[in-house]
Amino acid sequence: MRVLIAEDDVDLAAQMVASLKDSGYAVDHASDGEDAHFLGDTEPYDAVVLDLGLPVMDGISVLRKWREDGRSMPVLILTARDSWSEKVAGLDAGADDYVTKPFELAEVLARLRALIRRAAGHASSELVCGPVTLDTRNARVWVSGEPVRLTALEFKLFSYLMHHQGEVVSRTELTEHIYDQDFDRDSNTIEVFVNRIRKKLGVDLIHTVRGLGYRLDPEDGEDKR
Structure with a gap:
């Protein structure tokens, strides 16, 4: 899952970026509203943490422009002002939480986990597909109750597929959602990760849809090659 942090406080931004990365997210950072608007308008984020007091362009203006342009990613707003009117303004501008x-x-x-789950149509912090359970809170995976060890990138990829069960997800989409903006992305490694995950899970869940990508579905019979 890929998240944008839009925060001008250097120390706070560094703490949030580090914490999210430790929790398995790919994270980009913007220190002003103009940069935040550009990234949010051009990159595919699963969620955004948006400070309302950004320089150059304030957070409310950024959010309004995103929504006017049809950008629908979940947005969690941050505010230093304990004012009900500002919270209302943020929610009315299109924020999902604060x-x-x-x-x-x-x-x-x-709150980010909840926003991302709800956006994908999941209510519980544990995502289930056939015999596999993924705990979004603790970044763990089990198959029939037995723990499975995945690397950080394997977990990011599998988590994205689990959030989007039943959907065809292209290699490009997976690449865009598991790597940071400044990471040297290579979509050819996606197939390698998928094959590793299949072997570790030992169950028939990840199916290749020829020419399109992958679909996570325990009932699907597509070719896995």
């Missing part, structure tokens, strides 16, 4: 500074990073992570 956190008032100061806050605990654990709360931000929990």
